[in-house]
Amino acid sequence: MTTRILAAGDHFVENRLLVDALRREVPGDVDIRELTLPWPTVPFGRVGEVDEASDVEAELIEALKGVEICVTQMAPLTRRVLDACPDLKLFCVSRGGPVNANLEAATKAGVAVTFAPGRNAVATAEHTLAMLLAATRRIPQTHADLAGGVWRGDYYMYDKVGPELEGSTVGLVGYGAIGRRVARMLEGFGAEVLVFDPYVDIPGQVGLDELLARSRFLSLHARATPETTRMIGAAQIALMPAGSVLVNCARGSLLDYDALCAALDSGHLFGAALDVFPEEPIPAGSRLLTTPNLVMTPHLAGASKETAVKAAGIVAADVARYVRGEPLAHCANPALATP
Incomplete structure (x- = not known):
């Protein structure tokens, strides 16, 4: 069975880092799509009801059609996205906290949200x-x-x-x-x-x-x-x-x-x-x-090459746990930590 994944990277946690980590960590057949977000050349902000996200709801909804898993740093997980993407089951945020995800709405929709503590x-x-x-x-x-x-x-x-x-x-x-x-x-x-x-x-x-x-x-x-x-x-x-x-x-x-x-x-x-x-x-x-x-300095304390690589590896490891049916290590809505 093929696992469909969207790598929604940006110009810091790049898609090539996410894709490399996913192919290294995730077992079985995976179909990885890519969407590149404009951060940091375009600042993040409030999108819908979430903070610190790239304003790409429409593009994200289109890219998530038929996709079960999304790995990202800045994509907005809003009610609008959740309502439009019923196949989505796992949303992995490669940040120290998933501020760009509506956890309450995600939990109601049955979408587990993970994050990457300690990455930076x-x-x-x-x-x-x-x-x-x-x-x-x-x-x-x-x-x-x-x-x-x-x-x-x-x-x-x-x-x-x-x-x-x-x-x-x-x-x-x-x-x-x-x-x-x-x-x-x-x-x-x-x-x-x-x-x-x-x-x-x-x-x-x-x-x-x-x-x-x-x-x-x-x-x-x-x-x-x-x-x-x-x-x-x-x-x-x-x-x-x-x-x-x-x-x-x-x-x-x-x-x-x-x-x-x-x-x-x-x-x-x-x-x-x-x-x-x-x-x-x-x-x-x-x-x-x-x-x-x-x-x-312009909010760049966590900016290092190692941070981006660690972030990709942490979320890819949780995707691998999900695919294997194991409990998620860094789940922000614990009720959904076990697939």
Whole structure:
């Protein structure tokens, strides 16, 4: 019996990676169709009732005719798609969370949704450390000055230099796959690491207020939930020691960006580094574009070749489990984890 699969890749998790992983992992006869989505050259956004998806509902519906399994990163699994694609039984999202899938509607339709936890943990941890160092050592600003023909000796003045990681306290809000890797890297620098994460049980964990009051550096790694929305605002930033550095390579919803900008404008924070934002792309006129001592990258902390290859392999492995009739390893709607 032939298993019909749609590889709906993009320009990061490319179809060739998905197809290679599927042919390597999935037993039996497979018929793989391909649809290439425009991300990241065309930004993702809200599509129907789901977030962070490519706006390709019509193209996806056409490509899914007679298809049982879809592997993708950015395709939108909406009610419209589910209603139009009755043959679909498995939707594999090659991301750390299936935000582009309507889980409630998928469950009602009998469509299992899987995801790829930990796919970008190494890349994001490395990027986090790079951003922390870039903000602390003024790397983007000094490079821009030199590229513009300006030698700024005043950056060496005591009041303008930042702290060292060795001997400093770094607070991590969130201690999942990424937070744990960041902690190991920081310990290699000789930093003291504090952790706050109410969802994990680890010895030595401290409360959020204590972590903020003791941390010269703060890095956010929590998941986006209603409880974590704007968990770091003006009151929390005020608890941090003067001259601290804040990094967010997790989710834009975790942070009050107006409060962050105010703390940078006032000098309470020495610097900050951001890879995620409340609105992406950043709109023209945003305060973020004029706030001093702020390093920004366009939501690419997880961007590495290894991330894309790992993502393809993780979803292909769950497709193989499905075909063999085994429980799915990373099912977001557990009631459907067993085919």
